[in-house]
Amino acid sequence: MVDALVIGAGPAGLMAAEELARAGRRVLVCEAKASVGRKFLMAGKSGLNVTKDEGAAAFAGRYDSDWLGPMLAEFGPAEVMAWCRGLGQEVFTGSSGRVFPAAMKASPLLRAWLARLGAAGVEVRTRWRWAGFAGAGLRFKMPEGERVLTPAVTVLALGGASWARLGSDAAWVPWLVERGVEVAAWKPANMGFAVDWSAQMARVFGQPVKGAALYVAGRRERGEFVVSARGLEGGGIYAVSRELREGAGLVLDLMPDVGAAEVAARLGRMRAGETAANRLRKLGLAPVAVALVMEFAKGAPLTVVKALPVRLAGPRPLDEAISVAGGVTRGAVTEGLELRAVPGVFVCGEMLDWEAPTGGYLLTGCWATGRWAGRAAAG
Structure with missing residues (x-):
């Protein structure tokens, strides 16, 4: 035995x-x-x-x-x-x-x-x-x-x-x-989330979003995540995945080290008539962050970089x-x-x-x- x-x-x-x-x-x-x-x-x-x-x-x-x-x-x-x-x-x-x-x-x-x-x-x-x-x-x-x-x-x-x-x-x-x-x-648990991307996002698939702050269910996390063809994944997303899985919303601060007033002031000093994408680049946003703003808040005031709402389509499958x-x-x-x-x-x-x-x-x-x-x- x-x-x-x-x-x-x-x-x-x-x-x-x-x-x-x-x-x-x-x-x-x-x-x-x-x-x-x-x-x-x-x-x-x-x-x-x-x-x-x-x-x-x-x-x-x-x-x-x-x-x-x-x-x-x-x-x-x-x-x-x-x-x-x-x-x-x-x-x-x-x-x-x-x-x-x-x-x-x-x-x-x-x-x-x-x-x-x-x-x-x-x-x-x-x-x-x-x-x-x-x-x-x-x-x-x-x-x-x-x-x-x-x-x-x-x-x-x-x-x-x-x-x-x-x-x-x-x-x-x-x-x-x-x-x-x-x-x-x-x-x-500790999973990515699906996003129904538009075609314009394909050019930034695989790129990391660095240094963002993620606001979920009343708490704030700093972390890096990746924009993939399937959605959003990586350590920053995993840190808040439990709350997101239970239905909480996700809001991103893409310039967490710059105050909202300073962001507004910088935008105010830019020339009128410039495209939104160009103005976002001048703020210092990486191309992948610019793409996120254009995906989720196109036409909104560009101060939305401090509080960008993200539309998720649910967690990725269990086996992932x-x-x-x-x-x-x-x-x-x-x-x-x-x-x-x-x-x-x-x-x-x-x-x-x-x-x-x-x-x-x-x-x-x-x-x-x-x-x-x-x-x-x-x-």
């Missing part, structure tokens, strides 16, 4: 496996894909942001679910940085407070982690896809056929419902629901989202993240119903919940 089984070899699952092994359990990790940590490696392609270097209260406050508080208190930014260094991966804090490995990539960290897990006796099997329950066991499909495992304890770390090609396809939902587990409906809201609800698990309806089975990572912004919060949340579930399962 398998002693401790972990299904899913992403950050949450591998962290659960590490805790189980540390407690002396014989651990088997099963991964449906041909290799481990696929979404983790993809997230690190542009620089792996492991956490955010800020106070514990401020950090925890960026999550929409206060029930993660104890888990983040035990494995928050300071602990993440120490853990990375323990794997021989030095980290540094950028000007925004975001923390990155010195190598910037995910692959060196993952290689060092897998080596440590292997030395601890953790066995990893790829191309083992969980196919649901089989009585008291768990059924797997692999290239050579099917097999049922009956572990003493199981940790599920199967991801959410975005980036299905990397393994997070939410195929597990009906199997847990059949066992009486409550799973909240999925919603995209960086992360998701929804999943196994708080009421469905014990304090140790054990499923109340399926004793001996624990859940962690993006399977759980929590939401957080990008900027290291997602990865830290997965590690913290994986660690918590692994420790509880080991007990």
Whole structure:
């Protein structure tokens, strides 16, 4: 009989496996894909942001679910940085407070982690896809056929419902629901938003809007975003995506470092008869920002650059989202993240119903919940 089984070899699952092994359990990790940590490696392609270097209260406050508080208190930014260094991966804090490995990539960290897990006796099997329950066991499909495992304890770390090609396809939902587990409906998080562009916008597709201020639901965020053929996407949009998803409007200040009176004064000094586009360029707006004004407020006073209303056509599809809201609800698990309806089975990572912004919060949340579930399962 398998002693401790972990299904899913992403950050949450591998962290659960590490805790189980540390407690002396014989651990088997099963991964449906041909290799481990696929979404983790993809997230690190542009620089792996492991956490955010800020106070514990401020950090925890960026999550929409206060029930993660104890888990983040035990494995928050300071602990993440120490853990990375323990794997021989030095980290540094950028000007925004975001923390990155010195190598910037995910692959060196993952290689060092897998080596440590292997030395601890953790066995990893790829191309083992969980196919649901089989009585008291768990059924797997692999290239050579099917097999049922009956572990003493199981940790599920199967991801959410975005980036299905990397393994997070939410195929597990009906199997847990059949066992009486409550799973909240999925919603995209940290995603772009569709815009029904006119033909004139095609010339600026792919261009970033830098330094804008975004006003949504009474709050202000500074950030960069990109105008794409599909709409608006990028960090600035992701920061306010939850409020936009729930129906709040978006207003842009394209000159946040210049007061409204100064903008009006500059416009007043320009020659009469100049085209609106030319006057906007003289204000210092980049071509992509000029295009946005002409798209959303053509014919309006040009002082609209301080409060440009943006017409969105809804969030991009779920599978395009960086992360998701929804999943196994708080009421469905014990304090140790054990499923109340399926004793001996624990859940962690993006399977759980929590939401957080990008900027290291997602990865830290997965590690913290994986660690918590692994420790509880080991007990």
